[in-house]
Amino acid sequence: MIEPHLSPCTCRTCHLIFDKSEHQTRCPRCGDILKHRHFNRHHYPLIFLLTAFFFYFPANLFPIMVVEGIRGTTASTIIGGIIIFFKKKMYFIGAVIFLASVLIPLLKMIGLSYLLLNRDYSTISNRRKTKLYHFIEFIGKWSMIDIFVICIFAGLVDMGAMMRIQSGQGANAFLLVVLFTMLAVKFFDPRIMWDKLKDNEND
Amino acid sequence: MIDEVKVLRKRVIVSPLWIMPIAAAIISIWMIVNGHLNSGDDIKIEFESSVGIVAGKTPLMYRGMEVGKVTEISIAENRPDRVLIALRLKKGAEDLAKEGAAFWIVRPKIGVQEISNLDTLLTGAYIAVKPPSLDANNLLRLPKRNYFIGRTVSPSDDPCTDCSILTFTSSSKSNLKEGSGIFYRDFKVGHVSSIQLDHKLDKIIFKATIDSKFSSLLAHPIYLWKQKALDVDYSTNNLSIELAPLTGVLEGRIELGVLFDGKPNASEVLRLYSSDVEGKKEMMRLTGGKVVSFIIADNSSIKEASPIIYKQMQIGELDRFQLAKDGINITLQGYIYPRFSHLINKRSVFYTQSAAQIDTANFNLKLAAPERLMRGGIELMHATDDIDYGRSTRYPIYNSKAEAEQFLIGQRPGLRVILSANKKRSIEVGSPVLFRQFPVGDVEWIKLLPNGKQLQIGIYIQKEYQHLVQLGSKFWSASGVQASLSLSSGLKLQTESLKSIVAGGISFATLAQDTSAKAKNGEQYILHEKADEKWSD
Numbered sequence: 001m002i003e004p005h006l007s008p009c010t011c012r013t014c015h016l017i018f019d020k021s022e023h024q025t026r027c028p029r030c031g032d033i034l035k036h037r038h039f040n041r042h043h044y045p046l047i048f049l050l051t052a053f054f055f056y057f058p059a060n061l062f063p064i065m066v067v068e069g070i071r072g073t074t075a076s077t078i079i080g081g082i083i084i085f086f087k088k089k090m091y092f093i094g095a096v097i098f099l100a101s102v103l104i105p106l107l108k109m110i111g112l113s114y115l116l117l118n119r120d121y122s123t124i125s126n127r128r129k130t131k132l133y134h135f136i137e138f139i140g141k142w143s144m145i146d147i148f149v150i151c152i153f154a155g156l157v158d159m160g161a162m163m164r165i166q167s168g169q170g171a172n173a174f175l176l177v178v179l180f181t182m183l184a185v186k187f188f189d190p191r192i193m194w195d196k197l198k199d200n201e202n203d
Numbered sequence: 204m205i206d207e208v209k210v211l212r213k214r215v216i217v218s219p220l221w222i223m224p225i226a227a228a229i230i231s232i233w234m235i236v237n238g239h240l241n242s243g244d245d246i247k248i249e250f251e252s253s254v255g256i257v258a259g260k261t262p263l264m265y266r267g268m269e270v271g272k273v274t275e276i277s278i279a280e281n282r283p284d285r286v287l288i289a290l291r292l293k294k295g296a297e298d299l300a301k302e303g304a305a306f307w308i309v310r311p312k313i314g315v316q317e318i319s320n321l322d323t324l325l326t327g328a329y330i331a332v333k334p335p336s337l338d339a340n341n342l343l344r345l346p347k348r349n350y351f352i353g354r355t356v357s358p359s360d361d362p363c364t365d366c367s368i369l370t371f372t373s374s375s376k377s378n379l380k381e382g383s384g385i386f387y388r389d390f391k392v393g394h395v396s397s398i399q400l401d402h403k404l405d406k407i408i409f410k411a412t413i414d415s416k417f418s419s420l421l422a423h424p425i426y427l428w429k430q431k432a433l434d435v436d437y438s439t440n441n442l443s444i445e446l447a448p449l450t451g452v453l454e455g456r457i458e459l460g461v462l463f464d465g466k467p468n469a470s471e472v473l474r475l476y477s478s479d480v481e482g483k484k485e486m487m488r489l490t491g492g493k494v495v496s497f498i499i500a501d502n503s504s505i506k507e508a509s510p511i512i513y514k515q516m517q518i519g520e521l522d523r524f525q526l527a528k529d530g531i532n533i534t535l536q537g538y539i540y541p542r543f544s545h546l547i548n549k550r551s552v553f554y555t556q557s558a559a560q561i562d563t564a565n566f567n568l569k570l571a572a573p574e575r576l577m578r579g580g581i582e583l584m585h586a587t588d589d590i591d592y593g594r595s596t597r598y599p600i601y602n603s604k605a606e607a608e609q610f611l612i613g614q615r616p617g618l619r620v621i622l623s624a625n626k627k628r629s630i631e632v633g634s635p636v637l638f639r640q641f642p643v644g645d646v647e648w649i650k651l652l653p654n655g656k657q658l659q660i661g662i663y664i665q666k667e668y669q670h671l672v673q674l675g676s677k678f679w680s681a682s683g684v685q686a687s688l689s690l691s692s693g694l695k696l697q698t699e700s701l702k703s704i705v706a707g708g709i710s711f712a713t714l715a716q717d718t719s720a721k722a723k724n725g726e727q728y729i730l731h732e733k734a735d736e737k738w739s740d
Contacts, residue, residue: 043218043220043221044218044220047218047220047221047223047224048223050223050224050227050228051223051224051226051227052227053224053227054224054227054228054230054231055227055230055231057231057235058230058231058234058235058238061235061238062234062238073262073269074259074260169234169238173231173234176227180223180227
């Protein structure tokens with residue numbers, strides 16, 4: 001365990017561990033501003049999570065991709081697209097899209113909110129919390145695959161009147177969902193998860 | 204340490220960043236509400252077949268605009284022979300789904316006459332809609348419906364309500380079908396929209412749509428005829444074989460003729476005639492026009508369809524030549540436009556006007572208008588007097604105005620007598636016949652008898668002076684100056700009027716004692732060389 005009289009601190013930039021009791025404000029190695037915790041930003045993840053949560057509805061209800069062809073315009077939502085893939089027996093692609101577009105953002109948001117809500121009192125162990133945090137951080141970027149696919153399609157498939165692919169309103173909302181969940185994770189300081197535990201131990 | 208942390212925590216109470224989730228919530232709610240409002244009503248349409256219709260893809264089109272989309276295709280309830288297509292209308296297009304709206308499936312159509320909806324070859328079929336009314340107020344008043352019976356064919360090629368509908372009957376359908384074109388001077392002005400047997404099953408009722416831009420044609424009397432596929436005309440000098448346009452033979456084709464004169468008879472149901480001539484004749488009769496028959500021996504100077512002209516105005520037109528039953532003459536019919544039909548009576552005389560007329564007497568060259576040179580035509584002339592020459596059914600056509608006048612001269616009412624003379628002297632056709640030096644008639648003809656000894660002169664006396672000619676009347680040549688030298692009376696110069704000196708003439712006198720009887724037509728007299736003195740009084 002850590003010595004109680006010490007106030008250990010880690011530089012977020014260069015990961016140097018030192019004692020902050022000397023009222024240092026900057027990292028002695030890299031010169032970055034030092035803080036024990038981002039306490040003045042502890043509500044940021046919550047704000048971003050809520051924002052992402054609200055955008056999650058239009059992202060799923062509105063068409064994400066609009067295919068303008070000579071047969072007319074076809075707009076498909078995320079779920080609609082997955083259903084089409086499954087109907088056409090393209091289970092693998094359907095599953096990948098389902099994972100990347102529906103499940104991952106959802107899990108991310110649920111997991112993050114779980115971590116945020118259980119910050120002060122814990123029903124699961126710190127190890128599990130850490131695992132969950134790592135998982136959320138890992139899967140986060142995969143949601144961008146949808147936006148990436150639409151961007152590539154929109155760029156490649158532009159044959160005038162024959163066929164054109166455009167992003168729908170849902171794509172904008174979905175982009176915001178992914179963006180804000182990533183921001184939420186980014187601003188989530190995992191150290192706060194353990195603070196309470198430490199306090200409890202101190203008590 | 205912990206205290207410091209707690210102070211920091213308390214200092215920031217509400218972050219301005221909280222605006223973000225609030226904005227996100229508002230935007231999301233607005234998007235969803237707006238999106239929900241933008242999706243219009245659901246309607247269902249029954250069709251016989253849904254070939255080419257794809258759920259989720261096939262659009263509902265109105266004037267080239269997508270106003271809805273097929274959401275589902277199923278078999279109609281209780282009607283296994285029909286399909287039910289569910290559509291979702293776009294916001295703002297709900298007014299199209301009012302009672303009486305027509306829905307039909309547009310598929311590519313490739314025929315001889317037209318290739319249409321080619322775009323649907325690539326895009327696939329779509330459903331088209333025609334609202335029951337194009338008037339916004341009417342449309343609002345109509346009740347909303349969400350169940351429709353789809354049509355098999357489009358109400359018309361282009362949804363239009365200002366098209367005119369023509370109804371006509373025929374005894375046979377021949378090769379006409381829905382969509383067969385109606386042509387006016389080889390312009391397509393409309394098409395047959397429906398063909399039905401009438402309730403008595405004895406004739407076929409055709410309904411045709413005339414495009415609105417040609418509807419002005421319907422303000423005139425019109426007639427329709429079915430062009431024969433092959434028309435061999437052997438009645439004219441040349442054998443004429445007319446082959447109808449091939450597309451017309453295959454697709455069916457109705458010709459529309461218009462009489463630009465007269466008012467249409469609204470009550471009359473139009474009939475499909477078998478030829479232009481028949482139709483025109485019938486319409487002429489119905490609208491009060493006159494059909495005139497002509498008989499001519501030589502048709503070299505007349506063309507078919509030439510105009511009939513009266514005082515430089517076209518009052519009608521000629522039709523086709525036909526060989527008369529006698530095999531020598533040619534008969535043809537002419538149509539006099541209704542407003543001129545009163546001009547034709549038994550006094551009418553027709554003649555062809557040659558393009559150039561040379562009047563030798565006055566050295567006067569008269570050229571017809573260029574248009575007349577091209578088209579030819581016949582002119583109408585009227586006798587001034589009321590002559591009945593009993594040929595009102597078939598009019599001859601004279602080869603020149605002079606001939607026509609000659610004919611009219613022969614038809615003047617009055618007395619015609621024949622004088623025999625042994626010399627022609629200066630008497631000419633047209634020389635005056637004088638009574639007390641007053642012209643009362645003229646010389647109509649002069650001919651030499653076959654024996655070569657005598658001349659016969661036909662003279663005409665006007666009707667009002669006809670009683671002056673008696674059986675005992677004496678005729679003498681009044682031409683020139685007659686000088687007689689006698690011992691008793693000395694030199695005597697006797698002259699008639701100056702005109703008769705120049706032109707020559709015939710005088711006559713009727714002696715008082717010879718008032719026995721009036722002369723009859725064809726009475727023969729002797730033309731004396733000179734007058735007896737006692738006649739002159």
